[in-house]
Structures are given as structure tokens and as C-alpha cells.
Amino acid sequence: MTGFKYIIFAEIKIIHMDVSLVFEYFTMLSAQQQAHFKKLEAVYQDWNKKINVVSRKDIDELYLRHVLHSLGISKVQRFNEGAQILDVGTGGGFPGIPLAILHPNTQFTLVDAIGKKIKVVQEVIDQLGLENVTAQHTRVEDLPGRFDFIVSRAVAAMPTFVHWTKGKLKKESAHERQNGILYLKGGDLTEELKDYRNVQVFDLAQYFHEPFFETKKVVYLPQKFKG
Incomplete structure (x- = not known):
């Protein structure tokens, strides 16, 4: 009796953890943008040994x-040329620094109430030579001015965040989408967002295929929300 040998080929998905991960999803970067993204790792590795951001x-x-x-x-x-974006509770510079690299003609203001974090952010800005970013050690409630969009990464529940940033958005919109909050969040947001009838939630898994993004979302809350 002739024996059969079965060979099973398993598809192995290699997940890159270096800068090539960014280049995979953002293919139209300039040489300068690529250089900035490449440099991020060394800068953060160095500063994280001194201050854990x-x-x-x-x-x-x-x-x-x-x-x-x-x-x-x-x-x-995507942010228009000349738009002004506020990153609240930026921590080590996220999401503001990567977004500023991607949008070199957009102005970003990064704020945090913890001085040592802003110190690191300023060093990253200086070492990369980013001319479209300013970092300020302050509470957002004390920050003057208005912005086109406010971005952040889950620094508080949405009702608290809305309270903190009240009055910080420009009334006139320069984008097709109305000025508002773009908030990186995760998990089940049903209870947290139940009072915001015109909120929009975008699953990042539809843009990025890594398992890390399976529960990650961008929450968009327009300026004229109905709560």
C-alpha cells in the first residue's frame, strides 16, 4: 500500500515592529518625513532611560x-494647511508628534500638566527640528486661543474631556468635517457615549490589520453635539 505524505503549509504573518510598520500604511511620505519617523525610536529610547514617559x-x-x-x-x-490642532494631555507627545510629522503644514500645540513630560516633548521637537509644533506646560483650561480640532489619547472619560476643553474650538470650520474632538479610545464605549447622539466611532481595525487594533477606536465628537 502506497503511503501518502501530507504537508501542511501554514501562513505565517510577520508583524514588523520597526519604522517599516509606518511606511507600510503611509506610502507617500517625503524623505524628510521618513527621516523624522526613523529618528523617533532612538530619541524616545534615550529619553525614556532618564524620564519614563x-x-x-x-x-x-x-x-x-x-x-x-x-x-x-x-x-x-486629514488636516488642512494652516489648520491649528490642540493635543490635550500629550504625555510623551502622542498623538501630537506623529501627526505633526505627517502634517508638516499644520500647526500643533501640545499641552500637559506634568512638567517632566513636556520637557521630553520639547526635546523631541528640538532633536527632530519640527517647526510646526509648540509644547506648553499648562492645564488646557488655562490655555488661550481656539483650534480647529482637539486630539487626545484617552486621558479621561468623554464627559470630563468635553468639560475640560469647552470653548477651545473655533466656531468656523475650515474642513469638510465640522470642528470637533478626535479621541483615541478602546473597549466598549456604549455607556460613556450614550448622551452624545451625533458622535461617530471609527474602528481602527478597518485601517490597520495588527491584532493590537482590534479594540481601538477613533471617536469623533463635533463641536455642535447634542448631549
């Missing part, structure tokens, strides 16, 4: 958990 377990997956995650906002909304 990125968790120890996440620093080895910086491009997945911080850079690409931040850039998820741009899959929902």
Missing part, C-alpha cells in the same frame, strides 16, 4: 502602540 513594556513596540496608533486619527481626518 513611555511604559517599559511598550517602548520596544513604540511604532505599533504609540506612533501608528496616533496616526490612526489621520485615517479618519
Whole structure:
């Protein structure tokens, strides 16, 4: 009796954790933008040894958990030239720094109430030579001016965040989408968002195929929301 040999080929998905992960999803970057993204890892690795702005377990997956995650906002909304974007509770510079690299003609203001974090953010800005970013050590409630969009990464529940940022959005919109909040969140948001009838939730898994993004979302809350 002739024996049969079965060979099973399993598809192996290689997930890159370096800067190539960014280049895979954003293919139209200029040479300068590519250089900025490449430099991020070394700058954050160096500063994280001095001041822990990125968790120890996440620093080895910086491009997945911080850079690409931040850039998820741009899959929902691209910013026009001259637009002004506010990043509230920026921490180590996320999502503001990656978004500023992607949108070099848009102005970004990054704020945090913790001075040591803003110190690191300023060093990153200086070492990369980013001319479209300013960092301020302040509470958002004390910050003057108005902005086209407010971005952040889950620094508080939405009702609290809306309260903090009240009066910080420009009344006139310069984009097709109305000025508002673009908030990176995760998990089940049903209860948290139940009072916002015109909120929109975008699943990042429809843009990025890595398992990390299966529960990650961008929440868009327009300026004239109905609560």
C-alpha cells in the first residue's frame, strides 16, 4: 500500500515592529518625513532611560502602540494647511508628534500638566527640528486661543474631556468635517457615549490589520453635539 505524505503549509504573518510598520500604511511620505519617523525610536529610547514617559513594556513596540496608533486619527481626518490642532494631555507627545510629522503644514500645540513630560516633548521637537509644533506646560483650561480640532489619547472619560476643553474650538470650520474632538479610545464605549447622539466611532481595525487594533477606536465628537 502506497503511503501518502501530507504537508501542511501554514501562513505565517510577520508583524514588523520597526519604522517599516509606518511606511507600510503611509506610502507617500517625503524623505524628510521618513527621516523624522526613523529618528523617533532612538530619541524616545534615550529619553525614556532618564524620564519614563513611555511604559517599559511598550517602548520596544513604540511604532505599533504609540506612533501608528496616533496616526490612526489621520485615517479618519486629514488636516488642512494652516489648520491649528490642540493635543490635550500629550504625555510623551502622542498623538501630537506623529501627526505633526505627517502634517508638516499644520500647526500643533501640545499641552500637559506634568512638567517632566513636556520637557521630553520639547526635546523631541528640538532633536527632530519640527517647526510646526509648540509644547506648553499648562492645564488646557488655562490655555488661550481656539483650534480647529482637539486630539487626545484617552486621558479621561468623554464627559470630563468635553468639560475640560469647552470653548477651545473655533466656531468656523475650515474642513469638510465640522470642528470637533478626535479621541483615541478602546473597549466598549456604549455607556460613556450614550448622551452624545451625533458622535461617530471609527474602528481602527478597518485601517490597520495588527491584532493590537482590534479594540481601538477613533471617536469623533463635533463641536455642535447634542448631549
